[in-house]
Amino acid sequence: EVQLVESGGGLVQPGRSMKLSCAASGFTFNNYDMAWVCQAPKKGLEWVATISYDGSSTYYRDSVKGRFTISRDNAKSSLYLQMNSLKSEDTATYYCARHRGSSNWFAYWGQGTLVTVSS
Amino acid sequence: IQLTQSPSLLSASVGDRVTLSCKGSQNINNYLAWYQQKLGEAPKLLIYNTNSLQTGIPSRFSGSGSGTQYSLKINSLQSEDVSIYFCQQNYDSPLTFGSGTKLEIK
Numbered sequence: 613e614v615q616l617v618e619s620g621g622g623l624v625q626p627g628r629s630m631k632l633s634c635a636a637s638g639f640t641f642n643n644y645d646m647a648w649v650c651q652a653p654k655k656g657l658e659w660v661a662t663i664s665y666d667g668s669s670t671y672y673r674d675s676v677k678g679r680f681t682i683s684r685d686n687a688k689s690s691l692y693l694q695m696n697s698l699k700s701e702d703t704a705t706y707y708c709a710r711h712r713g714s715s716n717w718f719a720y721w722g723q724g725t726l727v728t729v730s731s
Numbered sequence: 732i733q734l735t736q737s738p739s740l741l742s743a744s745v746g747d748r749v750t751l752s753c754k755g756s757q758n759i760n761n762y763l764a765w766y767q768q769k770l771g772e773a774p775k776l777l778i779y780n781t782n783s784l785q786t787g788i789p790s791r792f793s794g795s796g797s798g799t800q801y802s803l804k805i806n807s808l809q810s811e812d813v814s815i816y817f818c819q820q821n822y823d824s825p826l827t828f829g830s831g832t833k834l835e836i837k
Contacts (some may be wrong), residue, residue, distance in 0.1 A: 657766075657774065657817055657824040673825045675831055712785075716821040717764045719785065721773035 614720045615640040616708045621725030624698055634691040634708030634722055641689035642666065645711040647718060648682060648693045650704035658704075661693065662711070676702075698729045732756050732820050733749045734829035742835045747808045753818035755799040762822035765794055765803045766813045768831075774817065778803060810836055 661682040703722040712719035780792035
């Protein structure tokens with residue numbers, strides 16, 4: 613059974629940093645591209661970033677470029693999101709998601725971790 | 732690419748056939764998926780590439796469309812189908828989602 617378990621969320625002040633983690637199991641982690649997708653409270657979904665199966669390529673939405681870094685450790689079957697210079701508009705639940713094969717559909721999602729940026 | 736979903740709220744009875752719509756701000760060449768999100772849960776992929784059913788999803792769900800206009804149909808609505816449904820395009824970066832249709836049971 614595919615499982616994705618996020619951790620690392622919480623309350624953080626504007627301008628500070630936070631690192632999210634996602635532990636994957638139930639599939640061959642290094643075969644799949646992975647992503648972070650966020651959802652602001654009572655809002656819709658927003659793709660944040662994607663990393664290729666081997667970590668060689670990364671892609672970001674414009675609003676987080678230069679502030680967020682997606683990375684992975686295939687030996688640990690783990691995905692990360694380093695978030696720097698956080699803003700109030702970054703407040704959201706962050707989901708770890710596995711791409712469907714080599715496509716940009718999201719076949720499996722974790723339960724999410726809430727990040728609240730507030731002073 | 733912006734995706735506009737309609738209606739934003741849909742109320743229907745158990746057993747009804749319902750249709751949810753998603754319109755792109757430009758042609759997305761069938762690179763369209765649908766997700767179901769139940770209250771307090773993560774989204775679940777239902778349909779991808781406009782009309783391909785994800786493994787394990789009941790056959791009462793189906794997708795269609797082309798160009799800028801797409802739809803999700805649910806045949807014989809069940810009480811467990813109460814959810815918010817999002818569409819997503821994969822034609823161009825950034826990947827974008829619609830704002831969702833909330834489906835309720837009358």
